[in-house]
Amino acid sequence: MANPRVLAIVLAGGEGKRLMPLTVDRAKPAVPFGGVYRLVDFALSNLVNSGYLRIVVLTQYKSHSLDRHIAQAWRMSTQLGNYIAPVPAQQRVGKRWYLGSADAIFQSLNLVNDEKPDIVVVVGADHVYRMDFAAMVQQHIESGAGCTVAGIRTPIEEANQFGVIKTYDEDPRRIEAFLEKPTNPVGLPDSPGEVLASMGNYVFDAKALIEAVTSDSDDPGSRHDMGGDIVPYFVGRGEAAVYDYKENDVRGSTDRDRHYWRDVGTIDAYFEAQMDLVSVHPVFNLYNYDWPLYTHQGPWPPAKFVHGWQGRIGHAVNSIVSPGTVVSGAFVESSVLSPNVNVRSWSTVSESVLMDGVDIGRHAVVRRAILDKNVVVPEGARIGMDPDADRERGFVVTESGITVIGKGQRVTV
Ligand code: ADQ
Structure with missing residues (x-):
C-alpha cells in the first residue's frame, strides 16, 4: 500500500x-x-x-x-x-x-x-x-x-x-x-x-x-x-x-x-503538565516550529506589564503570559496566564493556572491554584494558603493540595 x-x-x-x-x-x-x-x-x-x-x-x-x-x-x-x-x-x-x-x-x-x-x-x-x-x-x-x-x-x-x-x-x-x-x-x-x-x-x-x-x-x-x-x-x-x-x-x-x-x-x-511548560528549560517545548502546535487566538492586544512595586515593575518570571493580559504592579511566578487576565497592584500569583478573563484584585495572594474562566478574586483574598479554608468556601482541593475554583464560583475574602 x-x-x-x-x-x-x-x-x-x-x-x-x-x-x-x-x-x-x-x-x-x-x-x-x-x-x-x-x-x-x-x-x-x-x-x-x-x-x-x-x-x-x-x-x-x-x-x-x-x-x-x-x-x-x-x-x-x-x-x-x-x-x-x-x-x-x-x-x-x-x-x-x-x-x-x-x-x-x-x-x-x-x-x-x-x-x-x-x-x-x-x-x-x-x-x-x-x-x-x-x-x-x-x-x-x-x-x-x-x-x-x-x-x-x-x-x-x-x-x-x-x-x-x-x-x-x-x-x-x-x-x-x-x-x-x-x-x-x-x-x-x-x-x-x-x-x-x-x-x-x-x-x-x-x-x-x-x-x-x-x-x-x-x-x-x-x-x-x-x-x-x-x-x-x-x-x-x-x-x-x-x-x-x-x-x-x-x-x-x-x-x-x-x-x-x-x-x-x-x-x-x-496541573503538573502545565508546570512542565513553565520550568526554565521546558520539559515540553511549545516553541518547536518544526512540529507546530496550532490553536485559535482572538484579536487581543499584546500582554502588558506596568507599575512598580518593591522596586520592581509589575512582572512575571518563569511564566507563560497570553495576549490581552495586564500585570499591573503585581508579581507573577511559575504560572500559566490565559488571555485577558488582570493581575492588580500588590498581589502575588505563584504556581497557578489562570484561565481567560480571571481578575486578581489588589493585595490578593494566589498560590498553587487553578482558576477557571472569569473567576474574580476580590481585594485582599487568599487562595491556596489554607486547604481547610478553601474547602469551606466550596472549592475543590486535590490530594496534593491544588485548589480549584470553578466557573461562576464566588470568592469571598
Ligand atoms: P480512558 O481514557 O479511560 O482509557 P475513555 O474514557 O474511553 O478511556 O476515553 C478515551 C477517549 O475516548 C477520550 O478522548 C474520550 O474523550 C473519548 N470517549 C470516551 N467515551 C466516548 C464516547 N462515548 N464518545 C466519543 N468519545 C468518547 C483509554 C484506553 C486505555 C488507554 C488510555 C490512555 O481505554 O486503554 O491506556 O485511554 O490514556
Whole structure:
C-alpha cells in the first residue's frame, strides 16, 4: 500500500469526571491548557503535522465550546477534499447516546463508508504530546496487523489507569495479551517496575475496524469500549501489533522533551503538565516550529506589564503570559496566564493556572491554584494558603493540595 487513503477519527466525547469542576460545562477535550490551547489541539496538531487532513471529531457531552473552538481554530477549505469536522452524536442506529468509544465509531460508520479509507487512525483527545502518526501507519502496513496500538513504558503503579500490553517474547511487536486497567499488573521482563501502557491511539485497516465494531455492537456483554473490547477482539484473533512510541522521534523534539506524553485526565496531572511548560528549560517545548502546535487566538492586544512595586515593575518570571493580559504592579511566578487576565497592584500569583478573563484584585495572594474562566478574586483574598479554608468556601482541593475554583464560583475574602 504505497499511498494509503487515511481517515482520522478523534474520540472527543468523554465526560472527564475526574477533571471536575473544569468539566462542569465543557467536554474534557475543550479544557484550556497552556494559556492559549485546548486539549484537543494536541491530537489535531499531531494529525495535521503527520499529513492527515481528513479528520472527524466525534463529540457528545457538553460539546458547545468544543464545537466552537474547532470551528474557529480548525475549519479549513474543503476545496481539496480535506476537512476537520466536529460530528455530534446523531442517534443514527437508535434512540440512544454512545454507549462507549467503540459505539461512537459504530454509530458513525457512515463517515467511514463515505470516505472509503484504507486505513483509519483513531486517537483520544486528552493527552499532551507530539507524535508522528505517519510513522505509526507505516509500521502498521509493514507488519500486516489489523490493529496497531501505540504503547509507552509507564511506571507499574499507574497501570490501573491504562490498557496494559503484553507482547510475545519472540516478537516484541505483536500483542499476546491486553488488559484494560488491570489491578494486578505484571511488570516488563527487562524492567519489573514498568508496564507497556496503551496511549489510547490506534491504527486499523478500515475493513477490519468496520467488522470489529459491527460485531461488538451485537455483543450484549460488551462495554463497547475501544480499549476494553475492540483491542482484545484483535488480540484474540492474533491480529494486533504495538507501535513503541519511544522507539520513534518526531521532527524537532529536543533531548529534554523527546517522548513527552502526559495523560492529563486528573486535576493533579493536568496541573503538573502545565508546570512542565513553565520550568526554565521546558520539559515540553511549545516553541518547536518544526512540529507546530496550532490553536485559535482572538484579536487581543499584546500582554502588558506596568507599575512598580518593591522596586520592581509589575512582572512575571518563569511564566507563560497570553495576549490581552495586564500585570499591573503585581508579581507573577511559575504560572500559566490565559488571555485577558488582570493581575492588580500588590498581589502575588505563584504556581497557578489562570484561565481567560480571571481578575486578581489588589493585595490578593494566589498560590498553587487553578482558576477557571472569569473567576474574580476580590481585594485582599487568599487562595491556596489554607486547604481547610478553601474547602469551606466550596472549592475543590486535590490530594496534593491544588485548589480549584470553578466557573461562576464566588470568592469571598
Ligand atoms: P480512558 O481514557 O479511560 O482509557 P475513555 O474514557 O474511553 O478511556 O476515553 C478515551 C477517549 O475516548 C477520550 O478522548 C474520550 O474523550 C473519548 N470517549 C470516551 N467515551 C466516548 C464516547 N462515548 N464518545 C466519543 N468519545 C468518547 C483509554 C484506553 C486505555 C488507554 C488510555 C490512555 O481505554 O486503554 O491506556 O485511554 O490514556
